[in-house]
Amino acid sequence: MAQALNETLSACFDGEAQRDELRRVLDESNSSEDLRSDWRCYSSISAVLRGEKLSSLESPRNWDELTERIPDDHNIVALQGKRRVNRRTMVGGATAILAMAATLVIGVYVLNPLDDTPSSQSLAVSDDQILNESASSELQVSTSSGTLVNLPLDIQQQHLEKLVVHDANAFVSGSTPITIPQVVTRKVSSSE
């Protein structure tokens, strides 16, 4: 039951939930602390992606805990291509249009938000918002629970830059003497 609700909540943040599913999540969140906790986590991530409430977020305090919460490969939700991308919806208007990097799957971990109570702002999500907003993001991020959300362009760009610089430097320095230069196959566009 809890797992099903969590998946439904994830679908809400993915923009893939139906109206009745959203209502069920909202109803259940009144009685389920776990669900509220998940909701707060997703909301915090949305806030970060919108550039809001950054001051209210703390850096992770316990890195061991963070490491444990890093999803293994089974939990990273791989990019499903444009079919999924085109249905993407973000809560609260986070509809950043990103131009690159379809093959990146990026996880954002925001631990220990200061506000320990359900955020009224995050709960104030209307059906219309969820159902009508769409983002054409080509880059998605996965939260520690596997939810896909969009990532700001500057973070995406920053990771891509470092990937390419790493590729080139690794090869020319002889640090990876027996591998092919990955840079020639590094795919940064989903246009194909």
Add this chain to the structure above:
Amino acid sequence: MTFRPSPPHPITTLVLCCTVFGYCSAIAEERSAEEWLRAMNAAQQELSYAGTLSYFNGDELTTLDYRHMVVHGEVHQHVTPLNGPSRKFIREGLSVSLQLDSDDELVQMQEKIEAGGISTTFNPKFDKLGETYNIAVDGYGRIANRSAVCVSMTPKEQDRYRIHLWIDKQTSILLRWDMRDHDNRPVSIWQFTEFELIEEDLRQHSFANGSNFSVTLDIKSKQSVEEHEDDEDVQWHLDWVPKGFELSGTSNQELSLGRDSSHNVMYSDGIVAVSVFVEPAPKSHEGVAMESVSGSTVVVSHTIQDHRGQSKLVTVVGDLPKKTVWRIARGVKFDP
């Protein structure tokens, strides 16, 4: 009187050839795994060859035209993907360039890529690989219609991936690279599907390809490693890298407009490399830890406070398990 040796009897020639071939085969059969690795490394520096190879990066399959030439003792390489974006990677010794079409998305990273210039004198120490991997000859097979020996490299710790190398028995050239995670899922695999040795007089012909690319990105390398600890601007160190990893390169570069320079160090165990970047953190990154996966490569970043209380963005890139990459990122510490 001129002495003219008579040609050897055909049977004598046959017996001699069989003896020599048998002797060489026996040597090859008797090689240890470590000797195969050393022979493979030497072959890379001495032989010229070309072929077509398939490359699976854990996500997608690409076919590449691969040409490897040794010219006056210097390794030259041309690598051209045959599907996906039209690109060409050219290496001539320490000089590396990437040729692109004008609409390639990598073009917008031209400034960042060309601003690199990693300093290095790294020579992989194959003798030390046995300290971190269990290395063994793990069978024989056929790759690109050639007889090959499989050398397995199983990490002693779960901080890196397991690798199988298929080495050509005749030339010791690497024909197949197979990297898998601890659940035996492929992380990256490449192998030749066609392979040929190139004679010296055909080298120029093999490289005589016209260029139809409109953009060339130059990446230059320097000969010496600048110990980053000696750089006054760099006041951080790594608390931990996986055993066997050594500094293989350093560089300072402008990575994004409006940001100060990023300091980059690269470590390698001789097989895989990991890069660590430290730079001033943009406001939007504070308090957020990020992770991305591109093919077999993991990128993680998070922010920490330096010794002056300023926020720094630490980014680590490598073909290593995520927990290893995160542990390296957590190990960046600023000196008081």
